[in-house]
Amino acid sequence: ETGVTQSPTHLIKTRGQQVTLRCSSQSGHNTVSWYQQALGQGPQFIFQYYREEENGRGNFPPRFSGLQFPNYSSELNVNALELDDSALYLCASSLFGRGNGYGYTFGSGTRLTVV
Amino acid sequence: GQQLNQSPQSMFIQEGEDVSMNCTSSSIFNTWLWYKQDPGEGPVLLIALYKAGELTSNGRLTAQFGITRKDSFLNISASIPSDVGIYFCAGTQGFGNEKLTFGTGTRLTIIP
Numbered sequence: 001e002t003g004v005t006q007s008p009t010h011l012i013k014t015r016g017q018q019v020t021l022r023c024s025s026q027s028g029h030n031t032v033s034w035y036q037q038a039l040g041q042g043p044q045f046i047f048q049y050y051r052e053e054e055n056g057r058g059n060f061p062p063r064f065s066g067l068q069f070p071n072y073s074s075e076l077n078v079n080a081l082e083l084d085d086s087a088l089y090l091c092a093s094s095l096f097g098r099g100n101g102y103g104y105t106f107g108s109g110t111r112l113t114v115v
Numbered sequence: 116g117q118q119l120n121q122s123p124q125s126m127f128i129q130e131g132e133d134v135s136m137n138c139t140s141s142s143i144f145n146t147w148l149w150y151k152q153d154p155g156e157g158p159v160l161l162i163a164l165y166k167a168g169e170l171t172s173n174g175r176l177t178a179q180f181g182i183t184r185k186d187s188f189l190n191i192s193a194s195i196p197s198d199v200g201i202y203f204c205a206g207t208q209g210f211g212n213e214k215l216t217f218g219t220g221t222r223l224t225i226i227p
Contacts, residue, residue: 004157033214042118042203042217043158056214090157104215106157 002027004093004107012113013081019112021076023091026105031055031096032074033104034066037088049074050096078112086114117142119204121218128194129226136202136221137188144206147180147187148215152201161202162189191223199225 005024013019025032031050035043045058049068063079072093078085088109095103121138128134138147146165150158162173164180164187171178177190187204202221207213 035215035217040220042121042205042220043215044118045214045216048214058214092157104160106159108156 004091004105006089006091006107006110008110009108010111010113012115015081015083015114017081018077018079019081021078021089021091021110021112023074023076023093023107025072025074025091025093029093029095029103029105030072031094032068032072033092033094034074034076035090035092036060037090037109038084039087043090046076081114083114086112088112117216119206119216119218121204121221123221124219125222125224127224127226130194130196132194134191134194134198134223135188137186138204138218139186140206140216141185142208143184144208144216145184146207146213147178148205148207149176149178149187149189150203150205150217152203152220154200158203194223194225196225199223 004026007022033048034046036046037043046060047057048055052068065077067075088111090109091107092104119138119140148163149161151161152158162171162178167180167184168182169180175192179188204218205215
């Protein structure tokens with residue numbers, strides 16, 4: 001059983017640019033959630049995808065968008081990058097209906113630095 | 116965004132000591148979870164709590180879901196070097212695939 005894999009592991013972008021982060025969900029999981037973890041903070045919920053549609057969103061602006069594909073993998077896109085977007089971006093997969101946090105598996109994250 | 120209040124922010128202990136940390140919220144949560152995060156890794160679930168007043172153990176770890184549904188604590192007994200890391204509490208307010216609201220974290224360091 002493979003876990004959650006994220007790519008790339010590290011990324012440096014310039015302010016104003018756009019970035020795409022990728023996540024492959026754990027085998028048997030059909031839901032993907034994205035979290036932003038700023039340095040020294042706990043993760044913050046960005047959004048969740050189920051059946052290729054957004055299924056809940058946190059307090060993030062529309063320049064944060066996502067996709068889920070038929071194989072349940074997902075992308076996080078961020079447009080017009082700002083310095084405050086520098087963070088560890090975590091992807092978590094789960095099986096819908098068995099959440100409550102218990103069934104989440106987190107990836108190791110993508111470290112994004114905006115300069 | 117909202118973050119749960121977690122204390123202490125950091126702890127420096129000697130190997131073999133017991134550890135206690137807690138988490139409070141101004142809102143009610145229906146599920147409380149405790150995670151550990153190592154450097155360069157994502158959070159890993161340690162204990163999940165689903166019922167107010169519930170006390171659950173996982174090896175040397177014990178956690179409780181507060182009666183008011185607004186707090187939880189985690190105890191680690193007889194700490195060992197691999198306990199080093201950052202511990203986060205998290206809560207969900209509904210049932211099913213709800214978002215996790217995380218605490219601010221407790222960094223545990225073991226002094227040789």
